[in-house]
Amino acid sequence: MASTIRVRATSSGETTEVQALIQHPMESGFVKDAKGEIIPPHFIQQLTFEYGGKPVFVADWGGGISKDPYVKFAFKGGKKGDDLKVSWIDNKGASDTTTAKIQ
Amino acid sequence: MTKTDDGLSATRRLILQGAGAVALVVLGSAFGNLPFGLAPAFAAANDKYPEEAFKAKSEADAIKALYGKTPEASDKVKVDAPEIAENGAVVPVSVTTTLPDVTSISFLVTENPVVLVASYKIPAGTMPSVGNRIKMAKTSNVIVVVEAGGKLYSATKEVKVTVGGCGG
Numbered sequence: 001m002a003s004t005i006r007v008r009a010t011s012s013g014e015t016t017e018v019q020a021l022i023q024h025p026m027e028s029g030f031v032k033d034a035k036g037e038i039i040p041p042h043f044i045q046q047l048t049f050e051y052g053g054k055p056v057f058v059a060d061w062g063g064g065i066s067k068d069p070y071v072k073f074a075f076k077g078g079k080k081g082d083d084l085k086v087s088w089i090d091n092k093g094a095s096d097t098t099t100a101k102i103q
Numbered sequence: 104m105t106k107t108d109d110g111l112s113a114t115r116r117l118i119l120q121g122a123g124a125v126a127l128v129v130l131g132s133a134f135g136n137l138p139f140g141l142a143p144a145f146a147a148a149n150d151k152y153p154e155e156a157f158k159a160k161s162e163a164d165a166i167k168a169l170y171g172k173t174p175e176a177s178d179k180v181k182v183d184a185p186e187i188a189e190n191g192a193v194v195p196v197s198v199t200t201t202l203p204d205v206t207s208i209s210f211l212v213t214e215n216p217v218v219l220v221a222s223y224k225i226p227a228g229t230m231p232s233v234g235n236r237i238k239m240a241k242t243s244n245v246i247v248v249v250e251a252g253g254k255l256y257s258a259t260k261e262v263k264v265t266v267g268g269c270g271g
Contacts, residue, residue, distance in 0.1 A: 015230065028216070028238065030216050030217075030240075045152045046152050054226070055224070056228070056229050057223065057225070057229055058224040059221060059222075059224075059235075060153055060221065060222040060223070060224075061220075061221050062217050062220055062221065063217060063238075064212060064215050064219070064237055064238050065220060065221055065235065065236070065237060065238070066192060066194075066236040066237060066238050067192070069235070069236065070234075070235060070236050071234065071235045072197070072233070072234035073230065073234075074230040074232060075228055075229040075230060076228045076229070077228060
């Protein structure tokens, strides 16, 4: 299965800028469907970015993050060609992990 | 945004190696209600998900549950959000700050049913700047709380929403 995570990490030499886009419904649990029934909550709770075995960014999310979430951040260091590991877990226990090369 | 070419092969490689993290992931999927704390190898650095803070109905309760402190308004926290959002389901909001020693940045929407939207941990070496896309039920204040040097700072910006993000 193709990964749900698309990540782009670009090194400028001093810092690495990271943009990630994840496919996920991010249901808050407050929305009703066409029949008027509540759609149960289903959202990513934690998203972690690791570089060199250490977390460089950890996102704790609620249902208030938009569908197919996007996040952008930057960290000091990070060499071209190195791996950046990205993983998420949602409130139902589902998860995904991918590794991207810093460009 | 371009797709990383090696995304798929990297995933496959991980699975082939039977990496511990992947094994845990499978375990986690099999037991849907596994408490989050039981998967520390997967959740980096033992950072627990702040369950209580994400249940809070007011910004004061959410901030208290997250940090146990009250923030002071600071003009060093710059929030970039649209004046008017046509679609409350996707509101791009970003923040930067010139404050030193930032350890955490959180986003709250005062009129949402759950006010806390996101809380980001900023380890040393990571820039105190985050961009994301949030849902807004209606016109509301967006509050960004920054934890820096053990103190809390906040900035507030009102975003007018013409179509709410919770109507489906």
